[in-house]
Amino acid sequence: xxxxxxxxxxxxxxxxxxxxxxxxxxxxxxxxxxxxxxxxxxxxxxxxxxxxxxxxxxxxxxxxxxxxxxxxxxxxxxxxxxxxxxxxxxxxxxxxxxxxxxxxxxxxxxxxxxxxxxxxxxxxxxxxxxxxxxxxxxxxxxxxxxxxxxxxxxxxxxxxxxxxxxxxxxxxxxxxxxxxxxxxxxxxxxxxxxxxxxxxxxxxxxxxxxxxxxxxxxxxxxxxxxxxxxxxxxxxxxxxxxxxxxxxxxxxxxxxxxxxxxxxxxxxxxxxxxxxxxxxxxxxxxxxxxxxxxxxxxxxxxxxxxxxxxxxxxxxxxxxxxxxxxxxxxxxxxxxxxxxx
Numbered sequence: 001x002x003x004x005x006x007x008x009x010x011x012x013x014x015x016x017x018x019x020x021x022x023x024x025x026x027x028x029x030x031x032x033x034x035x036x037x038x039x040x041x042x043x044x045x046x047x048x049x050x051x052x053x054x055x056x057x058x059x060x061x062x063x064x065x066x067x068x069x070x071x072x073x074x075x076x077x078x079x080x081x082x083x084x085x086x087x088x089x090x091x092x093x094x095x096x097x098x099x100x101x102x103x104x105x106x107x108x109x110x111x112x113x114x115x116x117x118x119x120x121x122x123x124x125x126x127x128x129x130x131x132x133x134x135x136x137x138x139x140x141x142x143x144x145x146x147x148x149x150x151x152x153x154x155x156x157x158x159x160x161x162x163x164x165x166x167x168x169x170x171x172x173x174x175x176x177x178x179x180x181x182x183x184x185x186x187x188x189x190x191x192x193x194x195x196x197x198x199x200x201x202x203x204x205x206x207x208x209x210x211x212x213x214x215x216x217x218x219x220x221x222x223x224x225x226x227x228x229x230x231x232x233x234x235x236x237x238x239x240x241x242x243x244x245x246x247x248x249x250x251x252x253x254x255x256x257x258x259x260x261x262x263x264x265x266x267x268x269x270x271x272x273x274x275x276x277x278x279x280x281x282x283x284x285x286x287x288x289x290x291x292x293x294x295x296x297x298x299x300x301x302x303x304x305x306x307x308x309x310x311x312x313x314x315x316x317x318x319x320x321x322x323x324x325x326x327x328x329x330x331x332x333x334x335x336x337x338x339x340x341x
Contacts, residue, residue: 005067007324008054008095009316012039012073013105014126014208017049018313021057024067024324030317031057041075043086051094058095065096070319072108072312074127077146077335080104088340099323100340105312106131106146107330107337109278112315113308116322116329119274120246120303122238123312124281126211128156132245133331134273140331144244149207155237157211157281163230164217165200165210169193179226185216214284221287232291238277239295246303247273275300278308 009030011018016038022030033053039046050071058064069091073083084102091097109123110131120132120142129146133139149158164179168186171178172193183193189212190199203209220227275296282289296305310318322328323339332339 005065005324006058006061006063007317007320008057008066008069008097009108009313009318009320010050010069010071010073011105011108011311011313011316012046012071013312014038014074017046019050019053019057020313020317021054021061021063021066022317022321024321026321031060032313033057039073041073041079041083043082043090046071046073046083047087047090047094051090054095066091067097068099068101068320068323069095069097070101070103070108070316070323072103072105072316072319074105076102077104077106077143080335084338098341099320101319101323101328102338102340103316103319104131104336106143107141108312108315108319110315111318111330112310112312113276113278114274114306115309115318116327117274118247119276119306120242121276121278121308122242123279124156124238124277125279126157126207127153128159128238128241128279128281129153130241130245131336132242132247132273134247135329135331137331139247141333141336142245142247143336144241149210153207155234155241157214158207159210159237160217160230160234160281161210161213163233164213164220164227165196167226167230169196177226179220179224181220181224182217182227185220186213189213189216214281218284218287228287231288235288235291235295238292239299242275242296242303243299246275246300273303274306275303276306276308278311 005024006021007024009020016036019033020030106129110121113121118134122130130144132142145152153159164182167179168183171180171183190196217227221231
């Protein structure tokens with residue numbers, strides 16, 4: 001089917017909101033808008049930010065309406081009831097939307113990284129979630145972690161930052177497992193170590209504050225064994241999440257899945273699923289990536305690690321474009337990816 005008109009992608013995360021408007025047929029570059037103000041799962045706040053910006057983008061494109069919109073939002077899967085209740089009518093009324101996808105930001109991260117190919121994606125920044133699919137209705141989505149900084153997000157920026165600050169306070173106390181190098185960096189960033197709880201606990205953006213210390217852990221890692229150990233443990237957690245969601249081999253598929261270490265390799269095929277890493281955490285470079293590549297090889301020796309093709313915003317545009325052409329292959333799910341026509 002030939003795509004016509006324009007599609008809108010929305011990426012709403014912990015670090016703000018990004019919007020892109022593009023021709024549905026992909027013939028031109030998108031127009032974009034960004035805001036550092038996050039909306040969370042507050043539907044009214046999201047609309048207050050998105051609708052004026054989307055209207056401006058449509059005016060710049062000389063368009064009157066959006067054929068399709070995909071909103072990818074952090075918290076959509078677990079806390080998105082309000083978004084799903086409010087967004088459809090509001091977007092139809094304001095933007096003339098014909099088709100709408102409401103997605104977890106993990107789904108748009110997957111679509112941006114791998115498109116509509118089977119595999120697994122780990123999206124990591126302040127938090128961390130892994131998502132995988134074999135594209136079958138029976139298989140659906142496989143999810144691991146994404147439970148927030150209090151209950152999970154193991155290996156994420158917030159997790160690394162918290163572990164680094166704990167090691168700093170151990171050194172301050174004189175306990176085993178402490179790091180003088182991390183204590184020095186914590187004092188430089190946050191002030192006296194004794195004042196750290198007061199500086200951190202009342203903050204409503206505590207996960208982001210914790211994650212802001214993760215690059216300091218990476219900077220210390222080449223010379224500090226405690227910081228290096230934290231990053232090795234983070235790498236193990238990340239690889240475990242990828243292994244948990246990688247599609248399993250289906251008896252009738254003739255396809256080799258990502259197989260855990262020690263699993264016999266099927267002889268009938270040489271096709272492997274792909275694994276991609278996306279998100280700001282992986283910009284930390286070799287201190288994290290070197291042990292992560294070792295862990296992935298150990299835990300998923302038959303998976304193929306590939307570069308992410310695009311961002312979650314790119315993924316939102318891809319999903320919206322697929323709605324226009326009736327070519328969406330990603331599994332629908334009431335919480336992870338809901339299509340409203």
